[in-house]
Amino acid sequence: MQSLIKFTYASTHYRPREGMIAFLLHRISGLAVLLFLSLHIVDTSLVYFFPQSYGGAIALYRLPGFMLAEIALMAGVIYHGLNGFRIALFDLVLPSAWTIQRERLSVRLTILLAAILWLPAGIIMGGNFIGYTFLGWH
């Protein structure tokens, strides 16, 4: 608990550079994806245990708030995967190639690429969100 308080204090009183930003985003997106995955395993298991309740559970994901969270979740999944690749590349494949300059450049490229890859998902799912929430699609 002490270290969590210290960490929270440091995070809000220290201007992070690329490495720490990558670390924080990796952590937040990982925890968010795990939270959704746990929920998703439970809802999918309904098809075997309570098949008549499955439709009701999926209806929750169609609520506007959940649809927006799903779009954010896509950003998390894309970033976490790309940054994981970046980490695995430096840790397993090219540990000797690591320098602080390459670390910073690779983080910037990772975030840029994640944004580019997320764009089509944002457009398609954002379109669905508008259609189903405001235009009466069903």
Add this chain to the structure above:
Amino acid sequence: MALRNAVTAQTPSPAPLRRSWLTVAWTLMRLSAILLVPLVWGHVLIQDMLVGVHKISLDYVAMRWASLGWRAYDAGLLCFAFAHGSNGLRQVLEDYIHGRTARRVLRTLIFLFWLSLTALGAAAVIGGVRQ
């Protein structure tokens, strides 16, 4: 010297790692990550973007799981993604929880969490849709 090596990662001959289960977990996080990128991205591309949550129903799951290949795909997701996530949660919490007993309790709880949800998911993937 040791600090400089740690920062620049240019140690000429690194000392051999003592392989505990933590070392194995560390390596598995990276190996499963490489596998998970195509598995998870493929899954969200199909289910969230191309199909969409409004077209997912009991019949849709039944149709998808009629194919053994898709069941194997989902079993792979369950095994690797959830184990990767559970171990990640352990890593995150152990950054803040240092006590010997507290860590033992934490690891037991996360293990039970992983085991119960994996069992739940495995029952669904193996048992399939009951109609």
